[in-house]
Amino acid sequence: MDETVAEFIKRTILKIPMTEMMTILKAWDFLPENQLQTVNFRQRKESLVQDLVLLCESKRASLRDAALLDIIYTQFHRHQKVWDVFQMSKEPGEDVDLFDMERFKSSFEKILRRALKNVTVSFRDAEENAVWIRIAWGTQYRKPNQYKPVYVVYYSQTPYAFTSFCHLKSNTPLLSQALTVASNHHKIVKMDLRSRYLDSLKAIVFKQYNQKFETHNSTMPLQETLELDMHMDSRIIHENRIEKERVQRVTQETFGDYPQPRLEFAQYKLETKFKSDFHGGILAERKEPLRCLIKFSSPHLLEALKSLAPAGIADAPLSPLLTCIPNKGMNYFKIRDK
Amino acid sequence: MEWANDKSKGGVLAHLERLETQMSRSCKNLEDPPRETAESDLGTKIHKLRCLRDKLRAEVKQRQARIKASTANAEPDQTLEISEQEAVGGKEENMKAILQAYRFTGLSGKRTSRGVCVCISTAFEGNLLDSYFVDLVIQKPLRIHHHSVPVFIPLEEISAKYLQTNIQHFLFCLCEYLNAYAGRKYQADQLQRDFAAFLAGPLQRNSLCNLLSFTYKVEPQGRSFPFCARLLYKDLTTTLPTDVTITYQGTDASSTSWEEQRASHENLFFTKPLHQVFTSFARNGERLDMSLVS
Numbered sequence: 001m002d003e004t005v006a007e008f009i010k011r012t013i014l015k016i017p018m019t020e021m022m023t024i025l026k027a028w029d030f031l032p033e034n035q036l037q038t039v040n041f042r043q044r045k046e047s048l049v050q051d052l053v054l055l056c057e058s059k060r061a062s063l064r065d066a067a068l069l070d071i072i073y074t075q076f077h078r079h080q081k082v083w084d085v086f087q088m089s090k091e092p093g094e095d096v097d098l099f100d101m102e103r104f105k106s107s108f109e110k111i112l113r114r115a116l117k118n119v120t121v122s123f124r125d126a127e128e129n130a131v132w133i134r135i136a137w138g139t140q141y142r143k144p145n146q147y148k149p150v151y152v153v154y155y156s157q158t159p160y161a162f163t164s165f166c167h168l169k170s171n172t173p174l175l176s177q178a179l180t181v182a183s184n185h186h187k188i189v190k191m192d193l194r195s196r197y198l199d200s201l202k203a204i205v206f207k208q209y210n211q212k213f214e215t216h217n218s219t220m221p222l223q224e225t226l227e228l229d230m231h232m233d234s235r236i237i238h239e240n241r242i243e244k245e246r247v248q249r250v251t252q253e254t255f256g257d258y259p260q261p262r263l264e265f266a267q268y269k270l271e272t273k274f275k276s277d278f279h280g281g282i283l284a285e286r287k288e289p290l291r292c293l294i295k296f297s298s299p300h301l302l303e304a305l306k307s308l309a310p311a312g313i314a315d316a317p318l319s320p321l322l323t324c325i326p327n328k329g330m331n332y333f334k335i336r337d338k
Numbered sequence: 339m340e341w342a343n344d345k346s347k348g349g350v351l352a353h354l355e356r357l358e359t360q361m362s363r364s365c366k367n368l369e370d371p372p373r374e375t376a377e378s379d380l381g382t383k384i385h386k387l388r389c390l391r392d393k394l395r396a397e398v399k400q401r402q403a404r405i406k407a408s409t410a411n412a413e414p415d416q417t418l419e420i421s422e423q424e425a426v427g428g429k430e431e432n433m434k435a436i437l438q439a440y441r442f443t444g445l446s447g448k449r450t451s452r453g454v455c456v457c458i459s460t461a462f463e464g465n466l467l468d469s470y471f472v473d474l475v476i477q478k479p480l481r482i483h484h485h486s487v488p489v490f491i492p493l494e495e496i497s498a499k500y501l502q503t504n505i506q507h508f509l510f511c512l513c514e515y516l517n518a519y520a521g522r523k524y525q526a527d528q529l530q531r532d533f534a535a536f537l538a539g540p541l542q543r544n545s546l547c548n549l550l551s552f553t554y555k556v557e558p559q560g561r562s563f564p565f566c567a568r569l570l571y572k573d574l575t576t577t578l579p580t581d582v583t584i585t586y587q588g589t590d591a592s593s594t595s596w597e598e599q600r601a602s603h604e605n606l607f608f609t610k611p612l613h614q615v616f617t618s619f620a621r622n623g624e625r626l627d628m629s630l631v632s
Contacts, residue, residue, distance in 0.1 A: 096572050099544040100551070129545040157490040157545040210484040213471040214448050214455045216437040 001057045008146050009066045010053045012073055018045060020076060028069050031055055067122035067146070071134045074151055074164075075126070078198045081151065081164035085193045085201055085329075086176065088159045088185035097184055099156045101131065108133065108182035115174050120144045130155040137171050152179065153198065159185065160205045162198055192332035200261035204326050209261045247309050250316040254323050260302035266331045268294045268321065273337055289337065302326065441469065445513060452476065452483065458513050460520035462577065463611070467520040472512070480505065490545040491515055492574075514575045521577035521611075522547035528613035536616055538564040548574060550612075556599070557623050563587060565600065569607060582607045 016024050021041065025031060031052070039051050056065075074081065090097075109121045118138025126132050133152040136144035151164040152175070161179050166172065180188045195201050203209040238244065271289045298304040302325065309316035317323070325331055440446035447456045453476035460467040473483040479502055487493045493512070500508035526547050529537070535558035542551040548571035553564045563586065570581035584604045586596050606615045 096548065096574055097546070098549045098570055098572065099546075100549055101542060101544065102551075129543065155489070155545065160489075206489040207484065208486075208489075211486055213457070213473060213486065214450050215457060215471075216434065216440070216446075216448055 001061055002063070004146075005061065005063050005066050006053055006057060008063075009056050009061060009069065010049055011147075012066065012069050013049045013052055014045070016073060021048075024069075024072055024076060025052075027072050028065075030061065030065050030069070031059065063120065063146075064122060067120060067134055067136070067149075068124060070146075070149065071122060071124045071132050071151070074134075075124075075132060079196045081198075082194060082196055083153075083162050083164055083198050083201055085191040085205055086161045086163060086179065086188050087191050087205075088161065088180055088183065088188045090159075090185050094184075097157050099184070101125070101129075101156060104154075104156070104182045105131070108178050111178040111181055112174065116140075116171075118142060118144050120146065120149075126153070128155060129157075135175070137168055150175065154179070154183065155202075155206075156183075158206070160202075161188075162201060165194075192330045194331065195263045197262040197264075200263060203261045204329050209326055210256050210258050212256065212258050244310075247316040251306060251309050254317060255302070255306040260300070260306060261326055263301045263325070263331055264299070265295055265297045266301055266322070266325055266333070267296075268333045268335060270294065271334070271336045296322075301331075442466070444517070445509060456509060458509075458516050460517045462517070462521035462524045465524065467524060470516055487512070487516070488519075488545070491519060518575045518577050519546060522571060525577065525612040526550060529616065532613065533616040533620075536619065546571075546574065548572070550579075554616075556619050565603060567603075567607065569612075577611065578609070579607060 013021075018041075022036075025036060026033075035055055039048065039055070041048060043051075105123050112119050112121055112135065116138065118140070120134075120136040120138075122134040124132045124134075131154055133154070134149050135152070136146045136149045138144035148167065150166045150171070153162040161183075163175070166175075176188045180186065191205070193201060193204065200209075270292050273289050274286055296305075305318060305322050308314040309318060321333065321335075437446075437448075441457060441459045444459050444461065445456070446459070447454045450473065453474045455471060455473045457469055457471055459469045470486050470488075472485045472487065475481050475483045482493075482497060482501075485493065491512075492515070496508060496511050496515070500511060526541065526543050529552075530541050536554050536556075538553040538555055540552075543549070550569040551567070553566050555562060555564045566585045566587060568581075568583040569579040571578075572580040582604050584600050584607070586600050603615075606618070610618070
């Protein structure tokens with residue numbers, strides 16, 4: 001086994017937390033069950049890793065096997081990457097998309113290899129007819145860097161692809177081209193949507209975040225929660241009851257009853273002229289637009305926005321610039337004068 | 339602010355004192371004469387209110403007595419009311435059950451505060467499959483608020499064509515696509531689940547289940563070489579393939595018997611749902627076994 005491959009496997013296994021070690025190794029399915037049982041999983045991590053690497057050597061693990069382990073690790077720790085979303089489109093009136101996963105994979109790899117000899121491409125099928133692609137980029141003269149790969153997650157017969165953030169922007173056009181051609185699309189555009197939470201991004205662009213529907217089988221619990229508060233203690237009088245109820249109603253109409261998809265920030269780039277009621281202010285005369293950047297950050301931005309009006313911090317309804325985020329599928333905005 | 343600066347008169351506190359004495363003097367002038375009249379006015383008012391209260395109390399007592407008397411006679415009326423209520427309640431339960439059962443027609447809906455929530459319940463060969471929802475907002479223009487249609491179903495295309503002009507057609511078209519998708523998915527799932535023994539490798543499929551590629555044997559014991567099947571469903575509103583390609587990779591590929599089998603398989607896949615094709619393979623296998631035994 002190549003030394004670089006051994007080192008790569010060693011570093012990958014070292015990243016795996018002990019609690020997940022067995023699960024990930026089983027998912028990898030490279031070391032058989034009986035061999036894994038011979039390893040002492042209670043020893044210190046460094047020694048355990050050494051034992052495992054020796055086993056991999058004895059089984060002649062290749063770069064391909066190592067890349068697969070890396071994909072599995074990333075699938076378990078997808079939040080460690082920041083994901084962008086690309087949207088593809090077809091010409092109108094095109095034939096039905098007969099997506100063949102094997103053809104997609106070979107076409108994708110072929111396009112990359114044609115442009116760049118030094119590249120490692122690996123695939124792992126995932127649930128819901130999706131595929132995880134791992135790409136380690138090299139250059140014309142340098143071998144691929146296995147420690148800075150890019151991941152692409154693509155659900156077949158959809159126009160969206162999710163890619164992990166890549167420091168090397170120069171390879172993005174090639175990646176975009178490979179994706180577009182291999183998936184039978186014509187154009188590709190990067191969306192203004194970015195987050196660590198891949199599943200939330202999927203929920204937003206696939207429009208799966210609101211899955212509450214009124215049926216005759218279920219009963220809608222309408223103002224229940226508000227009334228409960230009212231009856232908590234009869235000695236408490238709610239002075240602004242009507243206003244509070246209005247705020248609750250408006251918040252529910254805007255944000256719904258469902259758990260919000262998880263985003264960490266929303267960014268607004270303003271390039272607008274200063275608007276003021278006072279004439280003769282310093283900024284009023286300024287002809288150039290002001291440029292400023294406003295960023296809202298939160299561990300769970302949309303839930304935080306949802307709680308602003310009920311907490312009394314903001315007026316309801318909130319600005320549409322904030323509430324349109326999941327609907328428009330954007331969390332980067334550029335606001336200019338019309 | 340002139341008084342504050344008027345030091346000759348003693349400053350702010352002195353001024354306030356003067357205002358106070360002025361006030362009390364003027365109050366005394368106003369108070370004394372009207373006090374007595376105000377008191378007597380209040381006294382008469384109190385007396386009037388007391389009389390009114392007593393009158394109302396008496397009336398209430400009378401009414402209560404009347405009601406008690408009438409309820410003693412009115413019991414049979416009450417029981418009639420109760421049975422009517424039960425009848426209405428029963429009808430309501432019945433209605434609710436009927437509305438819930440509408441799901442089985444495949445297309446049902448419920449009014450919402452902003453419009454209607456349509457439920458498309460898919461089925462294939464008498465098996466009830468997944469339900470999909472489209473929540474419509476009744477406004478001009480008609481729009482979809484949210485839905486549970488999978489992203490690979492061309493909902494935008496269908497709604498762009500029909501939603502504004504012909505909502506019936508929109509719903510029927512969407513029903514067609516979803517039912518066909520559900521049927522294809524059902525067939526592929528059945529093949530993977532119930533006939534895995536016949537498959538020589540994994541079943542390749544895609545999101546729409548409109549391209550299936552697999553290698554299969556006619557007998558699970560596998561004495562023969564496998565056939566490779568490639569099924570294309572170019573029409574997304576159907577559950578049977580539009581293109582079928584069967585290839586045989588055995589060494590005696592040229593022999594007529596295998597060619598016959600291949601052709602007959604192709605025909606089977608064109609005309610029957612997947613799982614039925616494999617059921618017939620299984621049955622033929624059983625017949626063969628029986629013939630060997632006898």
